[in-house]
Amino acid sequence: MPKSALTGSRIREHRLMRGIKQADLARDIGISASYLNLIEHNRRRIGGKTLLALSEALKIDPSTLSQGAERAVVTELQDAAASDADVPVELDQIDDLVARFPGWAAKVTAQHRRLRALEQTVGGLNDRLTHDPVLSERMHEVLSTVSAIRSTAAILVGTPDLGTEWQARFYSNIDTESRRLADSSAAMAAHLDNLSRKDTSTATPLEVVFSAFDGRGHHLRELEEGGDPEAFAAQMSEIDSTAARTLAAAYFRTYSADAKAMPLEIFEPAAHEMKFDPAALAARFGVPLEAVFRRLASLPRGATVPDIGLVSCDAAGALLVRKSPSGLALPWFGAGCPLWPLYAALSAPGVPIRRIIEGEDGARFTAMALAHPSGPLRFDRPPVYHSIMLLIAQDDATGEAAIPVGSSCRICARSDCDARREPTVLTHG
Amino acid sequence: MSKTVLLVEDEPNIIEAISFLLERDGWTVRIHSQGDDAVDAVLRVAPDVLVLDVMLPGRSGFDILRDLRSNAATKGLPILMLTARGQTKDRELAESYGVSHFMTKPFSNDEMLGKVRDLYTASADKP
Numbered sequence: 001m002p003k004s005a006l007t008g009s010r011i012r013e014h015r016l017m018r019g020i021k022q023a024d025l026a027r028d029i030g031i032s033a034s035y036l037n038l039i040e041h042n043r044r045r046i047g048g049k050t051l052l053a054l055s056e057a058l059k060i061d062p063s064t065l066s067q068g069a070e071r072a073v074v075t076e077l078q079d080a081a082a083s084d085a086d087v088p089v090e091l092d093q094i095d096d097l098v099a100r101f102p103g104w105a106a107k108v109t110a111q112h113r114r115l116r117a118l119e120q121t122v123g124g125l126n127d128r129l130t131h132d133p134v135l136s137e138r139m140h141e142v143l144s145t146v147s148a149i150r151s152t153a154a155i156l157v158g159t160p161d162l163g164t165e166w167q168a169r170f171y172s173n174i175d176t177e178s179r180r181l182a183d184s185s186a187a188m189a190a191h192l193d194n195l196s197r198k199d200t201s202t203a204t205p206l207e208v209v210f211s212a213f214d215g216r217g218h219h220l221r222e223l224e225e226g227g228d229p230e231a232f233a234a235q236m237s238e239i240d241s242t243a244a245r246t247l248a249a250a251y252f253r254t255y256s257a258d259a260k261a262m263p264l265e266i267f268e269p270a271a272h273e274m275k276f277d278p279a280a281l282a283a284r285f286g287v288p289l290e291a292v293f294r295r296l297a298s299l300p301r302g303a304t305v306p307d308i309g310l311v312s313c314d315a316a317g318a319l320l321v322r323k324s325p326s327g328l329a330l331p332w333f334g335a336g337c338p339l340w341p342l343y344a345a346l347s348a349p350g351v352p353i354r355r356i357i358e359g360e361d362g363a364r365f366t367a368m369a370l371a372h373p374s375g376p377l378r379f380d381r382p383p384v385y386h387s388i389m390l391l392i393a394q395d396d397a398t399g400e401a402a403i404p405v406g407s408s409c410r411i412c413a414r415s416d417c418d419a420r421r422e423p424t425v426l427t428h429g
Numbered sequence: 430m431s432k433t434v435l436l437v438e439d440e441p442n443i444i445e446a447i448s449f450l451l452e453r454d455g456w457t458v459r460i461h462s463q464g465d466d467a468v469d470a471v472l473r474v475a476p477d478v479l480v481l482d483v484m485l486p487g488r489s490g491f492d493i494l495r496d497l498r499s500n501a502a503t504k505g506l507p508i509l510m511l512t513a514r515g516q517t518k519d520r521e522l523a524e525s526y527g528v529s530h531f532m533t534k535p536f537s538n539d540e541m542l543g544k545v546r547d548l549y550t551a552s553a554d555k556p
Binding site: 143144146147150151155169170173177 | 442445453484513534535
C-alpha cells in the first residue's frame, strides 16, 4: 500500500456515507469523474484547492480529509522504529497501523517521545554530574574526608603498639572528619535536592514550546487580543519549567510584536488580496520578510487559508520553529532534510529564495526561505544568522519542476540522493 | 640515610595519617601544602618519591606534574598522584603528563604504602 493511501480512501468513505454519486461530486467541484475516481483509489495526489473544494462539498473539515495528522504520526512511528533497529518492525505496514489502530499508534508515538525526552534528561543529568562545579566540590570534600577517616581508623586498628598520645590525636581527627563528613554529605544532598526541584520536566524546553504551539494550531488568540507574553507563558499549565517558560516568553514576545505590526483583522484580508505573497505583504506593512513568514504561519486555518508550514533554524541547523504542513512532516528531533531551501538560504544571507519542493508522498509546496540576522548587527563581532522557510501547499496541477525532499535522512526512502548523510531505516523492514 | 618522600597535600588529617604511616615505614617525610610553589619545593627537597594531591590551593596537581616532567631535574622522579576525582579523563590526563601512578581516594593504607615502595624500587633499579 502506498504511503498516502489514506486520503483518497477517506474521501470515498465520506462520499459513500452521504450517498453522493461519484459523478455528482466530481461535477460539483469541477473535476472529471475519472479524475475523482483516481483520487479515491489513491492514484492521484490531492491538496490545495481540490482538497478544499471536496471538503466543502462533503461538509467536513479539510483536516479530516487531509493526511497531515496521519503523516505526522507515521513519521514519528518511523522514527521510533529507527531508534531501536534491533527490534524489527513491519515498516511497510505503518500506514495500516495508523489507519486501523489510531489509539495504539498515538500511544507508541507518545511513548517514543517520552523515551527520547528521558534520554535527553539522562544526558543532561550526566552532563551535570560531570560538569557541575558545586557538585564536584562537594564530592571532592566527601571523598577527602572519607579518605582521612579510613586511613586514620586503619592506623588505630592496625597498630597495636600505638602510644596513647597518638591514639588521642587520631581519635580526635576521626571525630573532626566525621563531623565534616556529616556536614558535606548534608550539603551535597541539599544541592542534589535543589537541582531536582529546579527541573523535573522530561522534555527539553524547546520541545515543550513546540508542543504548546502545536496544541494551539500556532494561532495564539490570547496574544492576538493584546495579552501579555510573559503572563501568557506563566499561566500555561503545560509549561512546567523555568527554562521552558523563559523560552516560551521569548517566542510569545516575537508573536505579539508581529501581531501588533500586522493586526489579524487587517492582515488576513490583505493576505488574500495579495494571494499570500510574502514580499508584497512585507512592502504593504513595512515589516521584514521573516516577520511576514511568521505571521502567515499564524493565520487560523480555514477553508480560505491554504495549508501553511513554517520551519526555522539557527546557523548550526538546529530547528527553532516547526509547524508541519500536511504532506511534509517536520522532525521533532535532529536535523531536517539537507535539501530544504531553509539550509540553502544560509549560504546567501539576506537573499530570499523561492523553490518548489515535493515531499515523499508527492505533496508539493512553494518554499520561500531567507537567512536573516537573529539580533542587532555590530561592528565588533560577526552577525549570527537564523534561517526561516515558509511552506505553502501547492496544487498538483501546476506542472512546475520540483525539488524532491524528505523529512530527515533516517526516515526518508528516497534513493540516489546526493545529500544523504546516513542510511534510511525504511528499507530494513 | 633514609629515603625521603615529599607529600604535597592540603588536608591536615590526611597529611597526619600518611606521614605517620610513612615514617613508621622508615621514610623521612617532608610536607608541603600549597600548589603555587610546589615545583620549587620539589626542587629544593629533591625527594626520592613525590606524593602529589590533585586539588591544591593555588595550582592544580596536573599543572605541577606537567612542569615537573618538563624539567630535566625531575623528569624521572617517581610521582604518586592522589585524587578524589577518579574520572577516566582525569586519569588519562595524568597519564598523558607522565604520572608514575594514579590513586583514587579513599585508598587503603597498605595500597598507598606498597605503591610508594614499588615506585622507589623501580626508580632505584633504573640505570
